[in-house]
Amino acid sequence: MMADLALGSLLPLADAGGSFWFPPEASSVAAGSDFTYDFILWLSILFFVAICGVTGYFVFKYRKRPGHTEEITSTHNTRLELAWSIIPLFLLMAIFGISTYWYLIMVTPPTEDVTEIEVTAKQWNWTFSYQGNGLPAGKKFMVPAALHVVKDRNYQLIMTTPDRDVLHSLFIPAFRVKQDCVPGRYNKLWFRPTMSHMESGNEDGFMLYCTEYCGRDHSVMTARVFVWETEAEWRTAIVKGGDITQIKDLVTRGESIYNQNCASCHSLDGTVPPGGGPSWQGLWGKEETMTDGSKVVVDETYVRDSTKEPGKQVVQGYPDVMTPFDWGDQNDAYIEGIIAYMKSLKE
Ligand code: CUA
Numbered sequence: 001m002m003a004d005l006a007l008g009s010l011l012p013l014a015d016a017g018g019s020f021w022f023p024p025e026a027s028s029v030a031a032g033s034d035f036t037y038d039f040i041l042w043l044s045i046l047f048f049v050a051i052c053g054v055t056g057y058f059v060f061k062y063r064k065r066p067g068h069t070e071e072i073t074s075t076h077n078t079r080l081e082l083a084w085s086i087i088p089l090f091l092l093m094a095i096f097g098i099s100t101y102w103y104l105i106m107v108t109p110p111t112e113d114v115t116e117i118e119v120t121a122k123q124w125n126w127t128f129s130y131q132g133n134g135l136p137a138g139k140k141f142m143v144p145a146a147l148h149v150v151k152d153r154n155y156q157l158i159m160t161t162p163d164r165d166v167l168h169s170l171f172i173p174a175f176r177v178k179q180d181c182v183p184g185r186y187n188k189l190w191f192r193p194t195m196s197h198m199e200s201g202n203e204d205g206f207m208l209y210c211t212e213y214c215g216r217d218h219s220v221m222t223a224r225v226f227v228w229e230t231e232a233e234w235r236t237a238i239v240k241g242g243d244i245t246q247i248k249d250l251v252t253r254g255e256s257i258y259n260q261n262c263a264s265c266h267s268l269d270g271t272v273p274p275g276g277g278p279s280w281q282g283l284w285g286k287e288e289t290m291t292d293g294s295k296v297v298v299d300e301t302y303v304r305d306s307t308k309e310p311g312k313q314v315v316q317g318y319p320d321v322m323t324p325f326d327w328g329d330q331n332d333a334y335i336e337g338i339i340a341y342m343k344s345l346k347e
Contacts, residue, residue: 109190141242254341
């Protein structure tokens with residue numbers, strides 16, 4: 001691995017520790033990616049300077065001036081033709097070789113010792129699900145906007161997007177990895193972090209971006225990547241991050257729940273996404289007509305019942321398609337948050 005890191009630092013643009021141009025090389029493939037980039041860049045700079053230089057020089061040398069007679073342009077030179085065909089051929093083969101070598105490493109996950117993490121991308125947030133690996137048994141920890149991993153371990157992300165959502169793409173610049181998230185499909189992405197976020201000086205973690213334009217809040221669809229030194233630190237961070245009761249402010253808690261669970265079907269601006277439900281704008285306290293003709297006021301009881309049994313009272317004009325939610329022993333904490341958030345939208 002050290003050899004790879006040295007390789008990445010060979011040319012000045014990229015540096016293992018990060019530079020003005022590039023973030024630090026924090027995964028096992030980062031140095032190879034940077035080397036390929038630098039190789040192509042410097043080759044291009046070399047030819048650009050050489051071609052512009054020669055062009056400028058000839059313009060000067062053969063300029064029209066008193067005492068200089070025009071010469072006939074030569075039409076063929078076999079040695080020159082061979083030189084400018086064969087040299088570029090070898091250069092292109094070198095680019096092909098280097099990039100194919102690193103590409104194959106990037107797309108081929110190790111066959112053993114791989115930890116899987118489920119990723120859900122939707123408008124406009126990321127959720128990472130963890131289980132096993134010493135986490136409390138039988139529980140799935142869903143952590144919004146934070147990808148937690150342990151240094152020098154292999155990871156495979158299993159990424160998806162809900163059916164009614166749009167394309168997103170997960171990009172971690174410090175790891176030099178990127179993969180699309182496609183509605184209704186599972187895409188995979190593997191990496192091995194080689195530098196902790198603390199070592200790199202990013203106390204708040206490495207940046208993770210959505211890099212496929214996905215609508216209004218695309219630019220704020222980000223998350224943080226935390227690379228921990230030990231599995232114990234990793235576990236603590238996940239248990240803390242997956243616990244919604246840690247968010248004490250109820251409106252903020254509700255907003256976080258909304259973004260994770262509700263945002264793809266319920267808008268905040270009065271619009272209704274295809275196949276979605278009533279917008280939450282001005283919804284609190286409103287009297288709605290149900291499919292059976294009865295009238296119901298959107299209050300605490302209605303919200304509580306509708307999360308658990310959405311099909312029981314469906315508002316007229318909307319499809320009966322909502323997924324039931326049950327957050328187990330944290331259900332009250334969730335409902336409290338949702339209600340506080342809906343009330344805050346009324347104001
Ligand atoms: Cu999600 Cu852009």
